[in-house]
Amino acid sequence: MFDRIMGKYLLDRGTITKAQLYTAYQVMESRRAKLGVIAVTEKLLTVAQAEEINAIQATKDKRFGDLAIERGYISEIQLGYLLSLQLNEFQTFTSALVEKQIMTLEEVDDAIRSYQQDKNLTDEQMTALKDGNPDFIVPLFTGTDDAEYNALFKYGIKNIYRLIDTHLSIDNATIAGNIKEECIAYQSFSGDVKATVALVGKNSDLQKLAKSYTKEEFIETEEDALDAMCELINCINGLYATDRSKQGKRIELDPPYFITRFGEISGPELHVMTVNCCDAEVRLVIAAGQDVTIK
Incomplete structure (x- = not known):
């Protein structure tokens, strides 16, 4: 990396x-x-x-x-x-x-x-x-000591690394109040830990990640690409939930969703990390312990 x-x-x-x-x-x-x-x-x-x-x-x-x-x-x-x-x-x-x-x-x-x-x-x-x-690498770029943010970013980047492209780079995470983008794939969960994890980017970039993730040559529609990204996010959160269950914490995952043709995520404190892989640029967005609005 x-x-x-x-x-x-x-x-x-x-x-x-x-x-x-x-x-x-x-x-x-x-x-x-x-x-x-x-x-x-x-x-x-x-x-x-x-x-x-x-x-x-x-x-x-x-x-x-x-x-x-x-x-x-x-x-x-x-x-x-x-x-x-x-x-x-x-x-x-x-x-x-x-x-x-x-x-x-x-x-x-x-x-x-x-x-x-x-x-x-x-x-x-x-x-x-x-x-x-x-x-060891991911926590150097999260910009926080918060255990949940570090864990979620680590699971996110590790799974992109393992399942999509080992040749990736990441930038230091930033904090935003809202993010508008062409396509958004996201999943929320609740219980002893509450958070929302999203991948946002242009349709053309998410299609590149989807092709690498699914190993399929033809990902023709926004829906196909975002379905694949929702599956990836579900994998990320599932591994995180399994890890936290070993610590006695209960987590309930909501179904993943996606938005096409421009959506917006808003919240008090969105942590955003830019990921470059598959000749594409996407953003991994995490909001822990807070309510977010996605539309």
């Missing part, structure tokens, strides 16, 4: 061009494969086993390797071997920049230091970013 965050940072600063960034990402794609693909090619998993684990990931907030161990398909030693074959995305990205002579090693190092200073991050936080674990 940090490769995309850093790439956007370099692009926004004018340090590199879109063409150069695309070249670096092409190099990365040629060198990195998903863990399931590696496991199959190494004959540690069958295709059916890998597909089974991919399906389980849609309902459980666990990494591919951990699920493979739980199912008894591989050992911890075998998982360590597979991970050693899977290159670190950020290190691969910076290596590609240098290899293709887009930036020198010194320029890359200077840019990383500038990013750290601009974002006021500690060395420990930068290490977490470079390691690429969403569990």
Whole structure:
């Protein structure tokens, strides 16, 4: 994830061009494969086993390797071997920049230091970013210590990362009183925790996410795209509710809904995080512990 965050940072600063960034990402794609693909090619998993684990990931907030161990398909030693074959995305990205002579090693190092200073991050936080674990990355961008907001953002971004596009970047969350957008998919829940989670964006952008999420080539209507986004939000909130139930909290999910042809979300304090993935930009909106109006 940090490769995309850093790439956007370099692009926004004018340090590199879109063409150069695309070249670096092409190099990365040629060198990195998903863990399931590696496991199959190494004959540690069958295709059916890998597909089974991919399906389980849609309902459980666990990494591919951990699920493979739980199912008894591989050992911890075998998982360590597979991970050693899977290159670190950020290190691969910076290596590609240098290899293709887009930036020198010194320029890359200077840019990383500038990013750290601009974002006021500690060395420990930068290490977490470079390691690429969403569990550690997402809380750095929420701008709050509130446990519910951090948990909901984490489940939201992790599921977009796992189920739609591992090549995503996020921006620092902002707070707004209302948001107007072409399309809105949302779900509310109540009980011991009350919140609304929404994905908002242009129809063309949500269609790109929907195609990646459903693995279907043709998502032709706004309704098709928003149906898929509602399913994703239901998955996000379902995992969150399951986690909170383990803590003895009761959560009741309302059915997800969507609005096309411009809608508006209003509330006392909407927390908004911009997500860039699938060559699209959408916003993940969360309102916890408050009433919101959606029309």
